[in-house]
Amino acid sequence: MSRHSQATGFDIRRAAAQRLQLVLTGAPFVPFQQREIADSRDRALANKLVTVSLRRHGQISQILGSVLEKGMPKRAGLFEAALRIGVAQLLFLPEMGEHAAIHLAVEVIKKDRRAGRFAKLANAALRNVQRGFSVEDLDPKDLVPTWVFARWERHYGAETAVEMAKAVLEPVPLDLTGQSGDEQSDIFDEMGAVHLIGASYRLDDRDVPVEELPGYADGKWWVQDVAATLPVQLAAVTAGQSVLDICAAPGGKTGQLAANGAEVTAVDLDGKRLERVKENLERLKLNAKLVEADATNLSAEKQYDVVVLDAPCSATGTYRRHPEVIWHRREKDIKQRAQLQSEMLKNAAHLVKPGGTLVFCTCSLEPEEGEKQMGAFLQSHPQFEVRAIMPEELEGWAEPVIEGGFLRTTPNMSLPKNGKGLDGFFAARLQRTK
Numbered sequence: 001m002s003r004h005s006q007a008t009g010f011d012i013r014r015a016a017a018q019r020l021q022l023v024l025t026g027a028p029f030v031p032f033q034q035r036e037i038a039d040s041r042d043r044a045l046a047n048k049l050v051t052v053s054l055r056r057h058g059q060i061s062q063i064l065g066s067v068l069e070k071g072m073p074k075r076a077g078l079f080e081a082a083l084r085i086g087v088a089q090l091l092f093l094p095e096m097g098e099h100a101a102i103h104l105a106v107e108v109i110k111k112d113r114r115a116g117r118f119a120k121l122a123n124a125a126l127r128n129v130q131r132g133f134s135v136e137d138l139d140p141k142d143l144v145p146t147w148v149f150a151r152w153e154r155h156y157g158a159e160t161a162v163e164m165a166k167a168v169l170e171p172v173p174l175d176l177t178g179q180s181g182d183e184q185s186d187i188f189d190e191m192g193a194v195h196l197i198g199a200s201y202r203l204d205d206r207d208v209p210v211e212e213l214p215g216y217a218d219g220k221w222w223v224q225d226v227a228a229t230l231p232v233q234l235a236a237v238t239a240g241q242s243v244l245d246i247c248a249a250p251g252g253k254t255g256q257l258a259a260n261g262a263e264v265t266a267v268d269l270d271g272k273r274l275e276r277v278k279e280n281l282e283r284l285k286l287n288a289k290l291v292e293a294d295a296t297n298l299s300a301e302k303q304y305d306v307v308v309l310d311a312p313c314s315a316t317g318t319y320r321r322h323p324e325v326i327w328h329r330r331e332k333d334i335k336q337r338a339q340l341q342s343e344m345l346k347n348a349a350h351l352v353k354p355g356g357t358l359v360f361c362t363c364s365l366e367p368e369e370g371e372k373q374m375g376a377f378l379q380s381h382p383q384f385e386v387r388a389i390m391p392e393e394l395e396g397w398a399e400p401v402i403e404g405g406f407l408r409t410t411p412n413m414s415l416p417k418n419g420k421g422l423d424g425f426f427a428a429r430l431q432r433t434k
């Protein structure tokens with residue numbers, strides 16, 4: 001696409017289909033940047049077409065399953081992605097014009113070397129969608145994979161599972177964590193962000209890139225979903241305490257810990273991701289010792305007052321921000337990641353001083369990576385006990401405090417004061433008694 005002139009409707013659909021195709025083959029969705037589509041309105045439109053296609057992925061799959069009698073043609077280039085973009089526009093972005101939705105999707109398919117021979121099929125399928133489907137008839141359960149919905153239904157109940165699935169359709173705001181200080185709230189007021197809880201603020205709308213918001217260059221805040229701030233808030237670290245932050249990159253929790261004045265050692269397996277932690281800390285003018293190491297095999301030479309383990313997980317709690325994540329997962333991933341977390345926990349346990357605190361958290365909605373994981377850990381580690389989380393520590397917010405004294409946020413929750421929606425997170429706070 002031209003980098004300077006305004007793009008045509010065709011260019012935008014083709015770029016959107018190409019980007020969606022990458023995601024369909026397993027890549028994460030990376031929104032278009034200014035260097036790729038220069039005009040901000042064109043760029044916003046292309047990003048919207050892809051994100052709506054991804055948020056409605058399961059519903060669009062159901063629809064295509066019923067209009068393509070012989071199934072999705074194989075080795076058909078951009079066919080599937082362009083068709084999905086067409087359905088997304090037709091049903092979910094009707095203000096952009098139904099005729100254009102069909103015409104442009106068919107044009108993209110016609111001009112694609114491999115997809116071209118299926119242009120008539122695409123035209124017929126889209127006309128059937130136009131005639132036969134309306135948004136109200138679609139099943140919210142289809143917003144997430146069937147196996148995911150079945151698990152949520154079992155664990156959270158049918159009504160909550162539907163609300164959780166529907167959270168994927170909510171707009172995703174920008175959450176910012178501020179460093180302490182009075183002048184902070186002035187900065188957030190200036191950009192129109194509201195206070196959520198602790199040091200977390202929310203900006204619902206913005207028309208400039210993150211880097212151009214007030215206070216970014218001075219390192220006054222960083223981007224972090226409000227749910228991700230809660231585990232460290234609950235660790236209540238004080239100045240001078242020694243803290244080991246395991247699985248630290250890109251460093252949201254490292255920033256919180258260092259901003260509290262703790263002596264932080266941040267560990268991650270991925271050197272490139274640790275580079276990001278370094279850059280973030282430099283901008284924030286905060287310090288931490290960075291260590292590239294495997295959390296299943298950490299040396300226990302030293303013990304810490306507080307150990308935070310934000311373990312790799314299925315990340316099903318982040319599907320509002322990254323709707324493709326949940327479609328890229330397989331049910332067996334949950335067992336595998338739970339196994340890895342259990343090894344990391346075993347290793348982390350040795351690194352907590354007697355009397356010290358261990359915080360374990362994941363951005364997963366699956367009990368194996370939360371409640372069940374903790375149940376098994378406590379059974380095999382009698383030297384640890386739960387230090388129950390209290391609503392008072394969350395400004396009176398009782399909803400995420402669950403049986404066992406753990407924290408569980410789900411994406412459909414509303415925050416106590418301002419703001420609806422947050423990532424799904426699990427956190428447990430344990431104390432080493434001996």
Ligand SMILES: C[S@@+](CC[C@H](N)C(=O)[O-])C[C@H]1O[C@@H](n2cnc3c(N)ncnc32)[C@H](O)[C@@H]1O
Pocket residue numbers: 228246247248249250251252253254267268269270273293294295296310311312313
């Ligand atoms: C959920 S992210 C951590 C987010 C981070 N704590 C934050 O607040 O910004 C999980 C991290 O675990 C790291 N990781 C995965 N396997 C690991 C291992 N075996 N040892 C150490 N780190 C690992 C990944 O590189 C990734 O950065």
